[in-house]
Amino acid sequence: MFVQNNVRLAPHTTLQLGGEAKYFISIKTIEDLTQSLDFCKKGNLPFCILGGGSNTIFRDSGFPGVIMKMQIPGIRCLDSNDDYSIFQVGAGVIWDEFVDFSVKQGLAGIECLSGIPGSVGASPIQNIGAYGQEVKDSILEVECMKSSGEIITISNKNCLFRYRNSEFKSGIYKDFIVISVTFQFSKSAPPCLRYPELLYAWEKANPLNFKNEKSNQESRIQQMEMVRNLVIQLRKKKSMVLDKNDPNTRSAGSFFTNPILSDSEAEQFLENAKKQGFENPPIYSESPGYKKLSAAWLIENSGIQKGTKYPGGVGISDKHCLGLINIEGSTSALLEMAESVRQRVLETFFVRLEMEPVLIP
Numbered sequence: 001m002f003v004q005n006n007v008r009l010a011p012h013t014t015l016q017l018g019g020e021a022k023y024f025i026s027i028k029t030i031e032d033l034t035q036s037l038d039f040c041k042k043g044n045l046p047f048c049i050l051g052g053g054s055n056t057i058f059r060d061s062g063f064p065g066v067i068m069k070m071q072i073p074g075i076r077c078l079d080s081n082d083d084y085s086i087f088q089v090g091a092g093v094i095w096d097e098f099v100d101f102s103v104k105q106g107l108a109g110i111e112c113l114s115g116i117p118g119s120v121g122a123s124p125i126q127n128i129g130a131y132g133q134e135v136k137d138s139i140l141e142v143e144c145m146k147s148s149g150e151i152i153t154i155s156n157k158n159c160l161f162r163y164r165n166s167e168f169k170s171g172i173y174k175d176f177i178v179i180s181v182t183f184q185f186s187k188s189a190p191p192c193l194r195y196p197e198l199l200y201a202w203e204k205a206n207p208l209n210f211k212n213e214k215s216n217q218e219s220r221i222q223q224m225e226m227v228r229n230l231v232i233q234l235r236k237k238k239s240m241v242l243d244k245n246d247p248n249t250r251s252a253g254s255f256f257t258n259p260i261l262s263d264s265e266a267e268q269f270l271e272n273a274k275k276q277g278f279e280n281p282p283i284y285s286e287s288p289g290y291k292k293l294s295a296a297w298l299i300e301n302s303g304i305q306k307g308t309k310y311p312g313g314v315g316i317s318d319k320h321c322l323g324l325i326n327i328e329g330s331t332s333a334l335l336e337m338a339e340s341v342r343q344r345v346l347e348t349f350f351v352r353l354e355m356e357p358v359l360i361p
Helices: 030-043 095-103 120-126 196-205 217-237 263-275 295-301 331-349
Strands: 003-008 020-027 047-050 063-070 075-080 084-090 139-145 151-155 177-186 260-262 283-287 290-293 314-316 324-326
Touching: 020 030, 030 047, 030 063, 030 139, 030 177, 063 177, 084 120, 095 120, 095 217, 120 139, 120 177, 196 217, 260 263, 263 283, 263 290, 263 331, 290 295, 295 331, 314 331, 324 331
Parallel strands: 020 063, 047 063
Antiparallel strands: 003 020, 075 084, 084 177, 139 151, 139 177, 260 290, 283 290, 314 324
8 A cells, every 4th residue: 555645636537626635545456445444544534535536526625634546457257148247347447448348248238338437436326327328227236345344245226226326425335435346238138229319320320220130249249339439429529528638528527417306396397497488398207206307408598508608717618518617727616607507597497406526525
């Protein structure tokens, strides 16, 4: 275990914001993690687990304790047959590299989650999702370490996955540290093409008709790779793929989650929207008794435009209004802008947006 002092946090986040961490430790093994936890206990220090930094916001004042950068590697096949393959993956593995790995084997389950920054360990915490898929549908179990050093395994069912949330983010496992995630992928299910934008891109590309013809392994891999490439292209158009040459990617991805309303709340929203001249705002069924709104639609129709600049060197992405970006600003300026956006939507539609990235105390 190697302890660094006074390390700048901005380079470790996609927003490129944040002050210094008092201590910084790279976690590459289970032993590193147990030693780091002991270090925190002896010094009575708070700690924070950091993955890829794509969903994390550090304050300008930094962090007064220990930042543990999760880098535990490894992709291990636990089981495989004609129907499925099961892999245990280290929490420090880069998420998109693992997606690429699965796609190149013709495995279905996370192909639509291509291009998402971050690490495998963060995927169950946030229950990452995009283009019609959520990671919860491919996770079998999550291996965690308690602050006491005890290692436990939590089943998919007990994770209580929901929209962009889990028991790791806001429940009984919030203080647990993810050290590995076990996934099960299908060898026969077709690529996921539920999302209209992706389905349109697929049909426009005119690939092989996988729905009507049983594909051999080579053509199956080709289909999976095509879906992956289409997803990445769609994300790039919205500046949602990290690119050092694109200033719009200095963000935390989608800054707000899509609001979930009860059926009665959704009816009130629609009535209010209609009074303001919005006849058909996008609204989707989420689960029995609940509807989902589009946060992007709410922001744009509350009068906030793409490319809007705010005081303090921050602004709205030119490509997507859910991308709140750091131009040459500070965390405090970013948070002030976020609250301004949230207040505008609340005043216009009586709907309060919730932040997707995590603000570290």
